[in-house]
Amino acid sequence: MGASGGFPIDLVLFGMVAAFLVLRLRGILGKRQGFERPAQPAQQAPLRPAPGPVIDAKAEPPVTPTAQTMPDAASPTGQALAQMRAIDPTFDPSRFLAGADQAFRMIVAAFAAGNRVALRPLLGDETYAAFEQAISAREKAGETQFSEIKSMHHLSIDSAELKGRVGLVTARIVSDQISYTHDKNGRPLTGTDAVTEITDLWTFERDLSQQDPTWRLVAARSG
Numbered sequence: 173m174g175a176s177g178g179f180p181i182d183l184v185l186f187g188m189v190a191a192f193l194v195l196r197l198r199g200i201l202g203k204r205q206g207f208e209r210p211a212q213p214a215q216q217a218p219l220r221p222a223p224g225p226v227i228d229a230k231a232e233p234p235v236t237p238t239a240q241t242m243p244d245a246a247s248p249t250g251q252a253l254a255q256m257r258a259i260d261p262t263f264d265p266s267r268f269l270a271g272a273d274q275a276f277r278m279i280v281a282a283f284a285a286g287n288r289v290a291l292r293p294l295l296g297d298e299t300y301a302a303f304e305q306a307i308s309a310r311e312k313a314g315e316t317q318f319s320e321i322k323s324m325h326h327l328s329i330d331s332a333e334l335k336g337r338v339g340l341v342t343a344r345i346v347s348d349q350i351s352y353t354h355d356k357n358g359r360p361l362t363g364t365d366a367v368t369e370i371t372d373l374w375t376f377e378r379d380l381s382q383q384d385p386t387w388r389l390v391a392a393r394s395g
Contacts, residue, residue, distance in 0.1 A: 241328035252332040260380040272343040284319035314356030322348040337381040371395030
């Protein structure tokens with residue numbers, strides 16, 4: 173989400189408001205600050221696909237663009253997005269969803285790995301505190317979390333509102349995941365190794381009047 177050139181990812185994240193999110197992430201569930209725009213494709217086609225983002229020094233597969241749905245421009249959500257663009261002309265809903273896609277992948281992976289350094293810049297203060305508490309409890313119990321996003325089906329903007337100059341946008345994210353938790357003896361506690369379709373609603377927040385292009389996760393729930 174930085175302003176540096178590249179694939180437009182205009183985003184990074186907000187602060188969770190309920191203990192429900194911790195429980196949700198324990199069941200389903202990067203070092204990057206914000207959504208960095210990947211480099212623009214060269215004029216000449218590359219001989220091989222560019223590598224995917226690197227999370228914890230492990231190259232991830234290149235990300236296939238996820239289907240997007242935009243709200244009607246005349247709807248309250250569409251009007252709120254237009255007001256956001258009036259404050260920040262660089263704001264673009266399609267780029268926002270591309271960034272939400274990347275943020276979702278990074279946060280799920282970082283939470284499962286217990287990577288606090290990767291999570292800190294992506295989350296609002298309350299959200300980070302909840303995530304950190306869940307990770308600490310898992311570590312204390314000797315539990316191991318495994319999460320893998322097999323595919324991303326669809327992204328859409330579920331709602332948007334403007335509070336002064338602070339924008340709040342909720343993305344509906346539909347994905348196929350494998351996620352489970354094992355105890356210290358390797359016995360299954362929660363989740364399943366079967367691929368499961370999951371719908372999440374993640375809310376991101378940003379002060380549109382500031383130069384910082386980072387959107388941070390502030391709330392999450394099941395759709």
